[in-house]
Amino acid sequence: MAFAIGFLTALAAVAVHAEQIRGPVVIAPGSDASHEASYRVEVGMEEIAILHHGADARFVEGIRLEVQVPRGARLYPGTLGLYLYRNVTPQPEPRLMSLRGDRVFFLPIPNAARFFVTVPLQEDHIFRGTADTYVTSAVPMEAFPVAVTLLPISKAISAETAAARFVVRVEPIMRDLGAVELLVRDPHGVILSAESEEVEEFTLRLNGDTLIYSRDEQLMSPGLYRIALESDRYEHEQLTFGVERGRVVQVALQLREPRSVVRFTAPAGAELFVNGELVAYEEQEFTLPPGEHSILFRVGNYSVSRRLVVEPRKNYQVSLGLDISIEED
Template identity: 25%
Template sequence: MKLKGKMVFAFLLLTACTFAEDFRVHKTNLLGAETEDKNQSVSVGINDSVILALPQDMTFVQGLEITIKVPKIVTEWRDSVAWSLYEDISPVPSEKRIDYSGKRVFVGTFANRLSQIIKIPLSEDSDIKEDAYSQFIKISDAQKQGFIFLRFQLAMKGAGDELTNAKISVSAKPILKNKGRLVIQTEPPEGTELKPFTTFVDGTNVNPEGGILLDTGSHDVSIVSDFYRNELRTVTIEKAKTENLHILFRDITPMIRLFVPQGSLVFIDETPVENYEMLIPTVPGDHTIKIVVGNYEIVKTLKAANGINYNVSVSMDAVVSEEE
């Protein structure tokens, strides 16, 4: 009986597969793979199929990991149950359908293993590594069709009820990229329209529209413009998460801030300053600042440039000395 099972499996290997085949399953089961790194599972029969729906948002997904667990009876009947992966499936699978046509891209059995791990890359830049503990399988149109079609079937005749009625556990989870997304939201100064700017991440010019996919870890963000002050930020990117960065642009006009004693008289370019507790806008170029405190007069000059604030302060001190 076991030899017969091996002969049937050898035939299945030969049919994995250069042409589309028509086949029927006992039941179609649906299993969704969420975007989070966690398992979703379903229990299926020996002759069932499982439709593993891919996440709608594939931004952070580089592949799918499928874990199949079988009861001991399956391993006792070596190579008695086969599993297959298909592409070009039609019609569109649903829980109400059992008849399909598709191209078998891989077929295998469980031999003496109680579980089987399958890893399927889903992106061109996938860095999923092949290893000795899982089966690495590429399915060319998986992301395009939006699902993985997994089929089970009894690969031998004459099996007892315990085997034919056995249940198989199928679970799936996405394999996430070691990346996150940075979304930069910019806002112009109040009452103005947004003007051009350039964004750099780690010194590289990037287009922030729609978000920027970055490796996990810390990144330096620099935004420069001829119309706004430069903005520098450091952000931390977490795996498969979105980091939002809000930038409120500041006017490039140079500003003067005065720190002077109460009651002082202040003149900038001979124009009296009415309220020296507020920031005072000015224009680029040379300026003369005169501060009068009682009988004392102080005159300073500064050369203003766009994007810089200037603090002008007056300090008064009393010196105490002793004499004999």
């Protein structure tokens, strides 16, 4: 028996071929969850458990199955086999009692409290088997979901083995990557497309390197990054953001028209109107966008007004004496 078990174990990574799979279908609850979620499913002999990769496909390089073997099955090792299939048809549903799939893995249940099965998503993976970990043939993302079933491989199946319930914990193996969704809004708050003419008005830099604006999410290594928006037309902007493994972070920048600082001084009791609106100017600085603005001071029944043409990134001192004087620096 030991020789037979060892021989069958050597066939763990089998050639892919389609087979009929019979038994009630069990859909793992929460198996389609995202964001690095793990989940568990319970399966018995001749039941079919349907497993998804359980995370954003871009961040997954494989899934790991932790199979907990109940005591009733450990008493008679090698009598049950674990089979794994990809390209399962038809679409699995709990009411079904038969499926077809391409077998990619077979293993006699060992005499162990638990063992692990790693399912890589690419052929050029780095996963290696150990004493309690087995590696299957690659299952590309489009071949999911996969099906796992437990079938007798010996005629001598005890009542304990037939009634045993196996717990399978499924965990996505995450790549060391996150993603960034970059948004640049125009001065009115509208998100710019990569083809917008306004994109020509600014340069983006990521950690000092020029970055081409795109609405596509960009895969990046986890860590802290600094992004800057530089422009001759708009205000410069800079912010720091973090990228987490398996997550998408949204980074938003806003195009802002450059504004100039205007300081007002006037005798006590004078009222100030800027563009027709009364403002409290005492000991305050104001920012105004480029363009022409109307300035009106009123003291009692006397008022005097002047037009102020504001140029980008220049500061102004507006004072009321006998008249309004404007100084530009």
